[in-house]
Amino acid sequence: MISRFNAELATAAATAAVGAVTVFGALEYGIGWDMAGPEPGAFPFYIGIMVMLASGATAVKTVANRPVLASREFLDRHRLGRIGVFFGLMTGFVVLSMLIGLYVATVVYVTAAVWWQGGYKPWIGAACGVSAALFFYVVLEKGFQVPLLKGPLEAAFGIY
Amino acid sequence: MENIPSLIYGFGVAVSGYHIGLMIIGVLLGILVGVLPGLGAPNGVSLLLPLTFSMDPVAAIILLTSMYWGALFGGSTTSILFNIPGEPSSVATTFDGYPLAHKGQPTQALSFAFLSAGFGALVGVIVITLLSGWVARFALKFSSPEFFAVYLLAFCSFVGLGGSSPFKSMVSIGFGFSFAAVGMDSVSGSLRLTYGFDELLGGISFLVAVIGLFGLGELIMTIEEGFELKGIRARISVRDVLKTVVAMPRYWVALLRSAAVGCWMGITPGGPTAASFMSYGLAKRFSKNRDKLGTGEPEGIISPETADHSAGTCAMLPMIALGVPGSATAAVMMGGLMIWGLNPGPMLFVERPDFVWGLIASMYLGNVVAVVLVLATVPLFASILRIPFAIIGPIIVVTCFIGAYTVGNKGFDLSLALAFGVIGYVFKKLDYPIAPLVLAMVIGDKAEDAFRQSMIMSGGNLSIFWSNGLVATLTGGALILAFWPLITAGISRVATVIRGASDREVA
Numbered sequence: 237m238i239s240r241f242n243a244e245l246a247t248a249a250a251t252a253a254v255g256a257v258t259v260f261g262a263l264e265y266g267i268g269w270d271m272a273g274p275e276p277g278a279f280p281f282y283i284g285i286m287v288m289l290a291s292g293a294t295a296v297k298t299v300a301n302r303p304v305l306a307s308r309e310f311l312d313r314h315r316l317g318r319i320g321v322f323f324g325l326m327t328g329f330v331v332l333s334m335l336i337g338l339y340v341a342t343v344v345y346v347t348a349a350v351w352w353q354g355g356y357k358p359w360i361g362a363a364c365g366v367s368a369a370l371f372f373y374v375v376l377e378k379g380f381q382v383p384l385l386k387g388p389l390e391a392a393f394g395i396y
Numbered sequence: 397m398e399n400i401p402s403l404i405y406g407f408g409v410a411v412s413g414y415h416i417g418l419m420i421i422g423v424l425l426g427i428l429v430g431v432l433p434g435l436g437a438p439n440g441v442s443l444l445l446p447l448t449f450s451m452d453p454v455a456a457i458i459l460l461t462s463m464y465w466g467a468l469f470g471g472s473t474t475s476i477l478f479n480i481p482g483e484p485s486s487v488a489t490t491f492d493g494y495p496l497a498h499k500g501q502p503t504q505a506l507s508f509a510f511l512s513a514g515f516g517a518l519v520g521v522i523v524i525t526l527l528s529g530w531v532a533r534f535a536l537k538f539s540s541p542e543f544f545a546v547y548l549l550a551f552c553s554f555v556g557l558g559g560s561s562p563f564k565s566m567v568s569i570g571f572g573f574s575f576a577a578v579g580m581d582s583v584s585g586s587l588r589l590t591y592g593f594d595e596l597l598g599g600i601s602f603l604v605a606v607i608g609l610f611g612l613g614e615l616i617m618t619i620e621e622g623f624e625l626k627g628i629r630a631r632i633s634v635r636d637v638l639k640t641v642v643a644m645p646r647y648w649v650a651l652l653r654s655a656a657v658g659c660w661m662g663i664t665p666g667g668p669t670a671a672s673f674m675s676y677g678l679a680k681r682f683s684k685n686r687d688k689l690g691t692g693e694p695e696g697i698i699s700p701e702t703a704d705h706s707a708g709t710c711a712m713l714p715m716i717a718l719g720v721p722g723s724a725t726a727a728v729m730m731g732g733l734m735i736w737g738l739n740p741g742p743m744l745f746v747e748r749p750d751f752v753w754g755l756i757a758s759m760y761l762g763n764v765v766a767v768v769l770v771l772a773t774v775p776l777f778a779s780i781l782r783i784p785f786a787i788i789g790p791i792i793v794v795t796c797f798i799g800a801y802t803v804g805n806k807g808f809d810l811s812l813a814l815a816f817g818v819i820g821y822v823f824k825k826l827d828y829p830i831a832p833l834v835l836a837m838v839i840g841d842k843a844e845d846a847f848r849q850s851m852i853m854s855g856g857n858l859s860i861f862w863s864n865g866l867v868a869t870l871t872g873g874a875l876i877l878a879f880w881p882l883i884t885a886g887i888s889r890v891a892t893v894i895r896g897a898s899d900r901e902v903a
Contacts, residue, residue: 247826251567258574261589273852276584279844280577287570293563315620322619326793330810346790354786368791372798380447382802
C-alpha cells in the first residue's frame with residue numbers, strides 16, 4: 237500500500253524540514269561573531285544545514301534507486317490498520333492523562349486496549365488496568381515518593 | 397601498576413550489603429526489561445534513572461549498571477528460547493542459539509551464552525581496570541579543541557563504520573544536536589529554538605527521547621509484526637550447566653577473538669550490536685566449524701555473546717575517562733552522571749576516585765551476580781513471556797509514559813515521548829541509526845561548548861583543530877573514519893585495476 241520509495245522520500249522531506257526549522261530558529265539568535273565569540277545561533281545553524289544536505293543526499297539516492305525501492309513494500313493495509321489502532325489508543329491515553337491524571341487514564345487505557353485490540357472480555361481488561369494503576373501507585377507514591385499527575389477523581393477521594 | 401591498589405580501594409567502596417542488594421534488584425529488573433519486548437537496556441535505564449535522582453551517586457550507578465548487565469543477559473534469553481532478540485545486540489545470537497535450543501538442548505544453549513557473556517564482560521572490566529587511569533591521565537592534557545576532536549571522532553566513526561547509510565547517520569546526529577540545543581544556551585544564557593512554546597524553555601530531556609525512540613518505537617514495530625511467541629520450554633539442569641562449563645575452554649580461540657573484537661568496538665563507539673555482528677562474521681570466515689554455523693553450533697553462540705558483553709562493558713571506559721559514551725545505554729548513564737552533579741571525563745578520576753573505582757569494582761561483582769542470577773531465574777522469566785502480548789503490551793506502554801512523566805513531572809513530556817515514538821518507529825523501519833541521535837543529545841551541549849571555546853581561543857579560525865600533533869591526529873583520524881567506506885572502496889578499486897593489469901601482462 238505504501239512503498240518503500242514513497243516512505244523514504246517522505247521521511248527525507250520531513251527530516252529536511254526539521255533541518256530548515258532549525259536553521260530558521262538559529263538565524264533569530266545570530267550566526268555570526270560577537271564580543272563573546274560565536275553567537276548562540278551559529279552551532280545550530282550549521283547543524284541544520286548539515287541535516288538539510290544529508291536529507292537531500294538521501295532523497296537523491298532514493299530517486300536513483302527508484303526501480304528497486306518502488307517495488308518494495310513499506311506497510312500494507314493490514315499492518316497500517318493494526319498500528320493505527322495502537323497509535324490511536326496511545327494518543328487517547330496521552331490526552332486523557334493531561335485531563336484526568338495518569339492513574340485514571342491508565343485504568344481506562346489498559347482496559348480499552350486489552351478489550352478492543354487484545355480481544356479479551358472487558359472485565360479481564362478492567363482487572364489488568366486496575367492492578368497496573370495500583371501497582372504504580374504503591375511503587376511510585378509509597379515506595380519512591382514520586383508523585384504522578386493526578387486529576388479530579390483522586391481529589392474527590394482525597395488522594396494527593 | 398597503581399591500578400591494583402585503586403581497585404582494592406574500589407572494592408572497599410562497592411562491597412556492602414546495601415550495594416549487593418541493589419545489584420540483585422538491578423540485575424533482576426534488567427533481565428525483566430531485556431526479556432520484555434519494547435523494553436531494552438537504554439530505555440530500561442532511562443525509566444529507572446528518575447528514581448535515582450535522590451540517591452548517592454555510587455549506589456545509583458551500581459543500580460543502573462547492574463540493570464544494564466541484566467538487560468544484556470535477558471536479551472540473549474529471548475533470542476535463544478523464542479528466536480526473538482530482546483535487544484538489538486542479541487540478534488546475532490538467534491542464528492545459532494535458537495537452532496541449538498530447538499534441537500532439544502536449551503540448557504546448553506543458554507549456558508554457552510551466559511558463560512561466554514560473563515567471560516566477555518570480565519575481559520572488558522579487566523581492560524577498563526588497566527586502561528582507564530592511563531586514558532584519563534592522557535586526557536587531562538586535553539583542552540577544548542582536543543575534546544571537540546574526540547567528539548568529532550566519535551560521531552565520524554558512526555558515519556563511516558555504522559553500517560547504515562552515512563547520510564542517514566548524519567541526519568540522526570543532526571537531530572540529536574538540534575534537540576540538545578533547544579532551551580537555555582549554556583554559554584550566553586539566551587533561550588534558543590523554543591519557537592514561542594513555553595514548554596520548550598527547559599529543553600528536551602534525552603530521557604524522554606530515549607523512552608520514546610527505543611520504547612514506544614519498538615512497541616509500534618512489535619504491534620506491526622503481529623506478535624506471536626513460540627517458545628521452547630527451558631528447565632535448567634545443573635548437570636547440563638556443569639557439562640557446558642567443562643566444554644567452554646575448548647572454544648578458547650573464539651572466546652579471545654570475540655573479546656578482542658568486543659573491546660575494540662566498545663571503546664571506539666561502534667557499540668555492542670555492531671560488535672556482535674562483526675564477531676559472528678569473523679567466526680563465519682575463520683572458524684574451523686564455519687560450515688556448521690547457523691545450525692546450532694556453540695561457536696555461533698559464543699562469538700556474538702562474548703563480543704556483545706565485552707563491548708557493552710568497554711563502552712563504559714570512554715564514558716568515564718573521556719566523557720564520550722560508547723553506546724546508547726552508556727550515553728543515558730552519562731546523562732545520569734551529569735544529573736547527579738558529576739562531571740564525566742578525566743577530572744572525575746581526580747575529583748571522585750571513590751565513584752570511579754567503586755563503579756569499576758562493582759562491574760566485577762555485578763557480572764558474577766548476573767551470571768548466577770540469570771541461570772537461576774531463566775525458567776521464571778521465560779514464563780513471563782508466555783503472558784499474551786495483548787495484555788503485557790498496554791502495560792509496557794503505560795510504563796513508558798509514566799517513566800517519561802517522572803523525568804520532569806511535566807505533562808508536556810507525554811506528548812514529546814509520543815512524537816519520539818513515531819520518529820523511532822520510522823527511523824527503525826528505514827534503517828536510520830538511533831544510537832547516534834541519543835549520543836548527540838547527551839553530549840550536544842558539551843560538544844558545542846568545546847567548539848565555541850576553541851573558536852574563541854583561535855579567534856574563529858578552524859585551523860586550531862590542526863594546531864598541534866595531538867589534536868591534528870584526532871581530527872585526521874575522525875576524517876579518515878568518516879570517509880572510511882570511500883577509502884576502502886578506493887583501495888579495492890585500485891587493487892582490481894592492478895590485478896587486472898598484471899593478469900593482462902601474464903596473458
